[in-house]
Amino acid sequence: MSGYLHNISMLVVDDCNFTRRVSVRILECFGARNVREALDGDDAIDQVIAKKPDIVLTDWVMFPRSGLHFTHWARTGRDTPDPYLPIIMMSSYSDLDRVKEARDAGVNEFLVKPMAPIDLMRRIQSVIEKPRPFIRNDDYFGPDRRRRMMPFDGQDRRFDRNAITLGGALKTARTPSASISFE
Numbered sequence: 001m002s003g004y005l006h007n008i009s010m011l012v013v014d015d016c017n018f019t020r021r022v023s024v025r026i027l028e029c030f031g032a033r034n035v036r037e038a039l040d041g042d043d044a045i046d047q048v049i050a051k052k053p054d055i056v057l058t059d060w061v062m063f064p065r066s067g068l069h070f071t072h073w074a075r076t077g078r079d080t081p082d083p084y085l086p087i088i089m090m091s092s093y094s095d096l097d098r099v100k101e102a103r104d105a106g107v108n109e110f111l112v113k114p115m116a117p118i119d120l121m122r123r124i125q126s127v128i129e130k131p132r133p134f135i136r137n138d139d140y141f142g143p144d145r146r147r148r149m150m151p152f153d154g155q156d157r158r159f160d161r162n163a164i165t166l167g168g169a170l171k172t173a174r175t176p177s178a179s180i181s182f183e
Contacts, residue, residue, distance in 0.1 A: 004030065004031055005030050005032040005033075007053045008026055009036070009038050009055075009057070009127070009156070010032055010037060010055050010057065011037070011056045012024050012036070012058075013037075013038040013040070013056060013058035013062070013070065015063065019073055019086070019164050020037055021140075022110065023090070023115075023120070026117045026120055031177070032041065040064060041062060041065025041070035042065045042074075044058060045070065045073055046080065047116065048069065048080070049081055052082065052110055055086045055124065055127060056074070056085060056086070056087045057111075058070055059089070060093060060098075067089055068089075068102065069166055071087050071105040072106070074087060074103055075141050075142050086128075087106070087163065088109045088123045089111065091112065091113060092112065093153045104140065104145070106143065108127045108143050109123040109126055109127060111123050131143075132144045164166075
């Protein structure tokens, strides 16, 4: 695993210096060499525009702009450079309503703090190795919120799965990963 993240640029967004530094150190221990930091959602927007990271790990609660607001901008902002940017939301708020709100904003993965390093790595593996197709409709743009293919008897309001492609240059072999199920 030591070279797995060598060519992946990461942005860690958290207003708590301690949590941000721990996250960066974990990523470095997993072999990441290009990790930047942002203090809040506004700083993250500036960094994404200027540096175009491959993956963003963001805290939820920050001032003046939260991770949720950042995610909305990344997905639908006029000046977003990559609406397909993989976003992993980190939060100590783990109730189901919060997880669904983050999912509905367009995050790719959700990670509960305090986080175990292996859980962080599994979320990163998930966005790299098992990217979900993006869906656009009147109310939502982001990764397909369905994780399981289940029979559905009704009109599918999503676009053709093949019509929207994933952005970015994250392509590796597939391996199993674990994550919170967004059903």
